[in-house]
Every structure is written in structure tokens, then in C-alpha cells.
Amino acid sequence: MKRSLIRLLSTGVLAAVAIASEGASAAVELPDLAPKRLLPSAKLEGPPHTREVSGIVASKQWPGVFWLHNDSGDETRIYPMRRDGSMITSARGDDRPGVLVGGVINSDWEAIAADASGHIIIGDVGNNSNGRRDLALHYVVEPEPTAGFTGLLKSVFVRYPEQKEWPAPKHDFNYDCEGIFTVGDTVYFVTKRRSDSLARLYRLDHPKTGVVNTLEIVADFDVRGRATAADATLDGRRLVVLTYTAIWMFESTAPGRDDWFDGSVWWLPFEGAPGAEGVCFDGTDTILVAAEEGNGHLYAVNTASLHKVR
Template sequence: MFGIVIILLTTASCSSDSVAQVPQFLPGKQVGTVQTELIREASGIVASRKNPKVLWLHNDSGDSARVYAINFDGRLLGIYRIKEAHCRDWEDIAIGPGPEPEQDYLYIGDIGDNGAEHKSITVYRVPEPKVDPNGALAQMQVGPANSIELVYPDGPRDAETLMVDPLNGDIYVITKRELLSKVYRAPYPQSTKQRTTMDQVATLPWGLAVGGDISPNGKLVIVRGYFNASMWVRPDGEELWRAFMRKQLRLDLMEEPKGEAICFDASGGGYFTVSEMVHPPIYYFGRSVVSDKSND
């Protein structure tokens, strides 16, 4: 009987630890408004980890090959043209490692394909530039970009979610126009000289995925649709894609007209969202419970 009690107490303790690993978030609040009219369809967003309180955004199709740096208030800090890049249908942006150690890179996903007619998609990679939050508006070129050309193993797809694993540089693309969105991976190092065929590694429990991000420590994954968002926890030592086989944590979103962009903050302690419109609000969802195991 004593042994049974120990087992039950141990089980309860493990269950409590498991619950503690799941982060909880506060209700969203507006922290700023995108102040420039140059950003009319913010399709992707990512928080800089080297430039404090800087967000990188880009437009959907129709803009030139450039990205924008803003602060949390939404003030435009810089316009950065990407050399040797083309904008067919840019849909998402990520930050991750690359060829040079200790260097953060911007990854820009030219992955939109509404008609599922293009044989390949392209991810552009450039070193993340330094941004002066107190200086005059910066306008410069960065690059030239590395072009990473990717192919689906099962034919063309439309996608709007690009993520880069901060622990190993693997690229993840999640499709949009499916009943259940599919997750594809291109392991690092990706070729910049020839096409790379991705592997399908997971399937989401829902479809119409339009944006996503991985926390800077690689332990949390967030993916959103237009009206829903979910998070998955990645245990230590596990491949990122296996997190999608675990239970999802449903997250709150604010009501946004065609909201597509989502990203973690630089610490992984909360997440931002923004929508495709002129002067969209910038929403932030802070952490209410921080788990040591998921946010080391």
C-alpha cells in the first residue's frame, strides 16, 4: 500500500511539472501603431535579437525587395533594400543562424503561390544589419542575399509561414491552402547553388496557417491562422518538427482584419501580432507564468 501511495504521489508530481512547462500568456494589448504608409500589407514580422526593441516587417506581393525596421511604438527606423533579391510573393520573415558564427541572419520567404504553379520557392538570407533606434531614418542596401531555392517533394504549394530553427539553422515552411497545413523542412546547411527538395515532417491539426515563429531558445513554436493561433513545446534534445506531434496550446488573438504576422519577442517571453492594412495596430501578449524548463 505504501508503494502505491509513492507511485501516486510521484505521478501527481510529474503531472504538475508537466503543467508548469506550459507557458501562460496575458490578454493582448496594443503597444503601438505602424506609422508609415510604406507598410501597407504587413505579411511577416520578426523581433530582432541584436537590435533592442526593433521589429522587422515586410509587405506582401507588390512591394520591391526591401524590409523595414520599426520600434515597438511603430515608428519607422529604416528601409533596407535586399541586393540580388526579387519579390514575387514575400510572405514571412525569420531570424536564425547562418554561415558566420555569432551572426544573426534575416531569412525572407518568397513562398507565396496562390495558384500552386511555381516549381520552386526561394528563401533569401542576409546578415541582419545594425539599427540605430535614435538616429535619422536609415535607407541602405544590405546583401547581396544568398538565394536558397526549395522544392516540395509532392508538387507546388501555397505557403505563408517561414521559420528557422535557432539551434541548428533548419528551415521550416508550412503550407496554407490545405485542410490540415503541412510542415516541410530543409536541413542546414542549405545549398545556395542548386535546388533543395524539402521533406514533409509533420502536419498541423488545422489548416490555413499564415505565419509562425520559433522562440530564440528554440523551445517554443507558434503558428497562427487568421482567427486562431497555437503553440507547441519542444523538449530538450528533440528535433523541432517532433513538437508538432505533441499537444497544442491554443492562444488568444486580437480581432484583426486579415491578420497574418506573428513573432516572439527577443526573449521569447511574449508574442507580437500585426495585420495587413495601412497603420495597423501592433499587439503584444506578455507572459503571465514563466516556466524555467521552457524558457531557460
């Protein structure tokens, strides 16, 4: 769905519209608000603290467990954490934390998701150079949190339909992704664009192994920055998109639809969480933000503190 409709908001505020290369994209006018300083709710233990936290997702199999991962440079590990930031000890021992994933490499792990069928999906979709042709989702059966090892179930390779050159030219540097999420078993991508301030949403339908799957463009929204993470509630009704300086929350107009950018919008500018590159819902009313630069903290944000802007 490529939106071209300019909406007149019920409040009488006209939504701004930015024209992207693939059509029109919506944006809302924002109030003049000072950034809210986020206060840490937990200190991360172990390697997610000392390295670069790039993703977090709530387990759908183990209540109270959250899976985190690091950027390139770490081993191919995912880390089971509790809400208080403490790490669940691996069967390999305290000095070998995390669940080691066999059969893959960490080219640039930037996102993580959990689907309805019991899989953890690792997004090896970081693409700072906009030149990668091996962007992939790695599926593993969600391990028991104390497991030391798990094996790769499958890898699904993807491409963006509008990318025609590798690397992309500087005026079209829009094919990096740091946010994936699921609704049921469907995987969505939110790209971190560098030639504008949009977040572009894509959907992966009927993923196949052994081929490069072409993503489907769903919609654009102007998030006034670069999208660094995304997640949806279990029912798929709410979507959160994180940038380095703001939290955006969208609500679909009806269950089962991927029209979040058409529905209600909430926004919260923030400071105090440098390098914020991980976000997930904890239930429907709490958003967890993980920051990677220097502090290794989790930040809990109640959705009631966000400002409704549409």
C-alpha cells in the same frame, strides 16, 4: 517524421486524428470558447501600415528591433521597427524608409526569419496559384537598422516533395507558405493549405545554391484554418503558428527536437485583428501579431492568456 499515433490525453480527452495524403496528422479537441478581442498595442508607421504586412521577426543582432516586410507590390525592402511601432529612420531619408535589398525581386514575399549566423532570411514562398517553381529563400547579412541598402548574400530554391503537378490540382492545393522560422540555422516551413485545415511542417536540411532543394516533411497538425505565419523562441522550445482566427503554441518535448506537434499545445481564438499574417515571439512569454488589413496595428499577446488544450 510522419505521425500515425493516436494519443489518449492525460485529461482523458481523446485527440482527434485527421488522415492526410502523407499519413496521419494529429488534432486536439477544443473547448467551446468565445474569441478574445485583441486590442492594439502599437500603431505601425509608414509603408508597413499602408501596404500589406506579411511578416515580422525579432532581430537577433539589435535588441528592441523588429524586421517587417510587405507582400508583392512593394519594393524589395525590409523595415526596421521598434516595439512601439515607430520606424527607424533610413540613411536614405524619411521619405525613403526601409532597407532596400539589391539583387532580388519581390515575386511574393510572405515570410521572414533570422538565423543564428546573423542572416535575415526573406521567404519568397507565396504561391497562391500553386504553380510556382521558383520558390526561394533570400539571405542577407542582417543590416544595421539605419542602413539604406544591403545586398543579397545568396538565394536558395526549394520544392515540396509531394507536389507532382504545376499548378497543383484543386484537390491538392497545398503548396503555399506564409510562415518560415529558424532554430539555429535550420529553416522550417509551415504551409497554408487550401484543401484541408492542416498545417504541414517541413525542414530544410543542408541548403545548397545552384540547385532546387527538396524539403523534408516533418509533421502535420490540424489548426482548423489556414496557417498565415510562424515563429520559434530563441531556444527552439516553443513554436507559435498563426491563423486568421487563432493563435496556436506548441512546446517540444525536449530541447533540440522538432517534435512540437507531439508536445504540449495551447490555443487562443481571437477577433479584432483582420488580415493577421505576421507573428513573432518577443522573448519567450510574449507573442506579437501583425495585421495587414486596413489598421496596421501590432497586438501583444501574453502566452499566459492562451488555453492549454493538451
